[in-house]
Amino acid sequence: xxxxxxxxxxxxxxxxxxxxxxxxxxxxxxxxxxxxxxxxxxxxxxxxxxxxxxxxxxxxxxxxxxxxxxxxxxxxxxxxxxxxxxxxxxxxxxxxxxxxxxxxxxxxxxxxxxxxxxxxxxxxxxxxxxxxxxxxxxxxxxxxxxxxxxxxxxxxxxxxxxxxxxxxxxxxxxxxxxxxxxxxxxxxxxxxxxxxxxxxxxxxxxxxxxxxxxxxxxxxxxxxxxxxxxxxxxxxxxxxxxxxxxxxxxxxxxxxxxxxxxxxxxxxxxxxxxxxxxxxxxxxxxxxxxxxxxxxxxxxxxxxxxxxxxxxxxxxxxxxxxxxxxxxxxxxxxxxxxxxxxxxxxxxxxxxxxxxxxxxxxxxxxxxxxxxxxxxxxxxxx
Numbered sequence: 342x343x344x345x346x347x348x349x350x351x352x353x354x355x356x357x358x359x360x361x362x363x364x365x366x367x368x369x370x371x372x373x374x375x376x377x378x379x380x381x382x383x384x385x386x387x388x389x390x391x392x393x394x395x396x397x398x399x400x401x402x403x404x405x406x407x408x409x410x411x412x413x414x415x416x417x418x419x420x421x422x423x424x425x426x427x428x429x430x431x432x433x434x435x436x437x438x439x440x441x442x443x444x445x446x447x448x449x450x451x452x453x454x455x456x457x458x459x460x461x462x463x464x465x466x467x468x469x470x471x472x473x474x475x476x477x478x479x480x481x482x483x484x485x486x487x488x489x490x491x492x493x494x495x496x497x498x499x500x501x502x503x504x505x506x507x508x509x510x511x512x513x514x515x516x517x518x519x520x521x522x523x524x525x526x527x528x529x530x531x532x533x534x535x536x537x538x539x540x541x542x543x544x545x546x547x548x549x550x551x552x553x554x555x556x557x558x559x560x561x562x563x564x565x566x567x568x569x570x571x572x573x574x575x576x577x578x579x580x581x582x583x584x585x586x587x588x589x590x591x592x593x594x595x596x597x598x599x600x601x602x603x604x605x606x607x608x609x610x611x612x613x614x615x616x617x618x619x620x621x622x623x624x625x626x627x628x629x630x631x632x633x634x635x636x637x638x639x640x641x642x643x644x645x646x647x648x649x650x651x652x653x654x655x656x657x658x659x660x661x662x663x664x665x666x667x668x669x670x671x672x673x674x675x676x677x678x679x680x681x682x683x684x685x686x687x688x689x690x691x692x693x694x695x696x697x698x699x700x701x702x703x704x705x706x707x708x709x710x711x712x713x714x715x716x717x718x719x720x721x722x723x
Contacts, residue, residue, distance in 0.1 A: 354413045354436075355425040356406065362428045369398040397486060401493045404462065405434050408497055411458040412436040416451050445520035452512035459498030466491035505539040505569055506532035507576040526584055533577035540570025583674050585712040591676050592669035594708035595690045595698035601627040602636060604655035611654055612641055623686030625696055626658045632666075632696040634658035637686040666691045667700060677705060 349356050373394035406428060413423030413436045421438045428434040436455075442448040470487035473479050501509040511532045518528035543566025551559025602611060602624045615624060616638055623637035636658040644657055666689050667676045680688055680700060688700040 351406075351410060352414055353417070354410060354423050356410075357425050357427045359427065362402070366395075366398050366402060369401055370394045373397050393482060397489055400486070400490050402428060404459065404490060404494050404497060407462065408455045408459050408501070409434045409436045412451055412455045413438075415454040416447075419447050419450065421447070421451075445516045448516035448519065449513060452509045452516060456498040456501045456509050459494040459501070463491045463493075463495035463498060466494065503539060504532070505536035506573050507536065508569070511536050511573070526581055529577055529580045533573045536573030536576075537570045540566045540568075540573060542566065543569060581713075582677070582709055585709060586673045586677065589673040589708070589712070590669065591667045591671045591673055591690055591700065592697075594673060594704060595667075595669070595700055596704050597698040599625065599699050601625045601696070602654055604628065604633055604653065604658070606654045607650055608641060608644060608652040608654065608657065609649035611636070612649065616641065621687075621701070623701070625687065625689050625699055626654055627696050630696050632661060632664075632689050632691055632694050634660045635664050635687055635689065639686075661694065664689060668692070669697055673708075676700060680705065 370391070371394075374390055406426065409426040409428075413426055416423050416436070416438050421442065424437045426434060426436045442451065466487050470484055470491060473487070474484060502513070504510040504514040506512065506515060506529070514535060515528045515532040518531055519525050522528055544563045545566075547559045547561070547563025547566060549559070550562060553559070600615070600620060602615060604626050614620075616622065623635060625632055626634040626636055634655075636654050640657050640659065644652055665679055665683050665685060667679075669690055669692065676688065679685075680702070686702065689696055690698045690700060
């Protein structure tokens with residue numbers, strides 16, 4: 342949800358978009374053309390109709406972006422560092438912070454800020470439409486633009502107030518429960534269960550609507566419910582992992598005695614001796630203890646088989662400047678996020694360019710499982 346390619350920085354916050362954003366933009370544009378907005382279905386040349394719909398779709402995404410930017414800006418005012426805002430499709434976006442909120446009050450204010458900003462914007466555009474219609478005779482397309490943006494922001498604000506984690510309303514619910522119970526994970530679990538329940542209710546409602554012969558609307562509601570239920574489960578798992586590895590450093594879980602490969606090794610020997618033997622799927626490439634890159638099964642697979650005997654590891658590896666690395670004293674959680682965001686096989690741990698060890702997917706899973714088992718044995722904190 343929070344990946345994508347960086348596009349711009351606004352108010353000091355990095356804005357990124359995923360490929361799904363373009364799909365969402367296209368779907369909203371098509372939907373607006375089909376219902377004849379903006380312009381109340383007036384007859385006009387096709388290219389103008391599509392152009393107006395595209396502008397309206399961009400304004401809708403602008404509303405989503407503003408919603409997430411307000412989250413990030415308020416978080417920064419409360420002492421947290423916003424990492425990025427990502428738009429990932431017609432369903433909206435997400436703002437990510439450098440760390441989780443430390444207090445329920447922080448969670449409550451940050452979560453409520455986005456919906457409140459959307460509702461205020463809805464009121465402003467609705468007021469502008471009413472005022473313009475009363476004082477002049479504006480073209481219908483102008484009023485439609487104002488009403489459309491007002492309606493979109495109203496829907497965005499109200500839907501996000503539904504108490505279903507990970508929506509803003511679910512985060513507000515978590516903040517309240519966290520304050521009452523004093524247990525972040527228990528509050529997250531309850532809010533996530535509410536999110537799953539509302540998601541399944543939406544799926545049921547969507548199927549009912551579809552059976553009443555409104556297949557498109559029913560399918561849309563059901564898909565939204567499925568995504569909500571899925572995101573609630575995923576968000577709880579990530580929150581649990583983050584809490585379990587809180588205070589753990591990269592150096593505590595990295596693998597120190599790891600095999601490395603030499604840069605002059607030919608690809609056929611590497612595949613035979615390392616990949617085919619089951620030693621691993623990714624390796625650090627080093628000369629002595631000096632890291633120069635990484636090589637994994639995906640890189641090897643891109644090279645035609647007939648060229649394996651002639652290609653060296655140095656020819657196909659990911660060179661050091663492009664390698665995601667970590668330091669021994671780094672907190673583990675941000676490293677896990679970077680590991681997942683980059684879909685990495687291995688993350689070298691370095692001191693300068695000196696290789697100290699590596700983080701691997703299996704090693705991270707083992708560390709997380711170990712922390713979870715330990716937490717279960719110790720029981721909840723008093």
